Amino acid sequence: MQPLKGRLRRSGDGEVRADPAPSRLKYRLQRWMLTPGIRFGLRIGVPFCLIFAAGSAYLADETRRAALQGLVSDARAAIEERPEFMVNVMAVDGAGPSVAQDIREVVPAEFPVSSFDLDLEQIRDVITGLDPVKSASVRIRPGGILQVDVEERKPALIWRSREGLALLDEQGIHVAELGRRSLHPELPLIAGKGAEKQAAQALQLFAAAKPLGPRLRGLVRVGERRWDVVLDRKQRIMLPAEQPVRALERVLAVSEVQDLLERDVAAVDMRLAGRPTVRMTENSVENWWRIRQLNGGGQ
Numbered sequence: 001m002q003p004l005k006g007r008l009r010r011s012g013d014g015e016v017r018a019d020p021a022p023s024r025l026k027y028r029l030q031r032w033m034l035t036p037g038i039r040f041g042l043r044i045g046v047p048f049c050l051i052f053a054a055g056s057a058y059l060a061d062e063t064r065r066a067a068l069q070g071l072v073s074d075a076r077a078a079i080e081e082r083p084e085f086m087v088n089v090m091a092v093d094g095a096g097p098s099v100a101q102d103i104r105e106v107v108p109a110e111f112p113v114s115s116f117d118l119d120l121e122q123i124r125d126v127i128t129g130l131d132p133v134k135s136a137s138v139r140i141r142p143g144g145i146l147q148v149d150v151e152e153r154k155p156a157l158i159w160r161s162r163e164g165l166a167l168l169d170e171q172g173i174h175v176a177e178l179g180r181r182s183l184h185p186e187l188p189l190i191a192g193k194g195a196e197k198q199a200a201q202a203l204q205l206f207a208a209a210k211p212l213g214p215r216l217r218g219l220v221r222v223g224e225r226r227w228d229v230v231l232d233r234k235q236r237i238m239l240p241a242e243q244p245v246r247a248l249e250r251v252l253a254v255s256e257v258q259d260l261l262e263r264d265v266a267a268v269d270m271r272l273a274g275r276p277t278v279r280m281t282e283n284s285v286e287n288w289w290r291i292r293q294l295n296g297g298g299q
Contacts (some may be wrong), residue, residue, distance in 0.1 A: 085114055086114060086115070087111060087112060087113055089111060090107065090145070094149050094150040095132075095150040095152055096152065099130070102130055103133075106129075109123070112144070115140050118140070120138045123138050123146075124137065133153070134152060135150075155167040155169060155184065156168065156169050156187065157189075157190055157202060158178060158184060165177070168196055169199075170200065171199060171200065188202070188219070189217070189218035192220045194224035195219070195220075198221065198227075201244070202219050205219060205239075205244060206219070208245050209252070214232075217231060222238075225241045226240060231261065238271055247270040250276075251270060251276075264283060265280060266281045
């Protein structure tokens with residue numbers, strides 16, 4: 001009689017039978033196969049590896065790769081170049097003729113073009129990079145229209161520098177070059193190095209100087225730290241670096257009561273708040289000395 005392989009078990013009647021329970025190794029193998037990680041690997045990992053290996057073997061050939069890329073490109077072009085995705089024209093609203101022309105020249109797109117090839121954020125950044133443009137929004141309207149809505153900077157000042165005349169907005173940001181002062185006679189004039197950096201303060205001074213009317217010629221920035229108010233008849237009001245608006249209001253209040261600026265005054269120096277100084281014109285000084293000499297000779 002041949003011996004049984006595996007474990008043996010003696011029954012109650014004394015008969016020796018094979019033990020149906022799995023061996024320890026087989027039991028551990030079954031338990032190992034039931035773990036979630038191994039089950040996931042057999043169900044997902046093994047098929048993925050097989051597919052990846054087959055795909056890698058297929059794409060190892062350069063001709064096959066080129067053919068596949070051609071198919072993908074043709075499929076993409078067939079979708080992107082459909083009529084409903086094409087942009088044919090660009091509409092610019094909110095800008096003057098010259099600014100609109102500048103926008104059309106700088107937008108990096110040649111129409112017709114697929115909407116998938118347009119980077120709207122880049123187009124907006126290019127447009128807002130123009131000096132006259134304060135803000136812009138870009139979108140694609142139904143019908144294949146690239147809609148550009150622009151808010152232009154409004155000129156508030158004329159700045160005279162060594163390079164010539166330029167228009168500035170209320171924040172001192174460059175708007176455009178200006179050929180002649182007569183093109184914007186209604187705008188106030190500032191001059192001097194660094195004047196554009198204090199545009200907001202200059203506008204406050206112009207607002208305070210409204211009582212001067214047409215006598216006001218403009219403001220000059222001196223030493224990049226203070227202002228001179230320039231009037232006709234070569235008169236100047238020299239303002240301090242601190243609180244210039246308040247100093248100008250004091251001069252105007254005195255002038256309203258005593259006609260200070262209507263006299264032969266060359267300059268009113270307010271640089272020292274505690275000691276305002278009035279400088280007379282040369283003719284006025286000569287007349288004053290002549291009168292004093294006559295009065296002295298008569299005594």
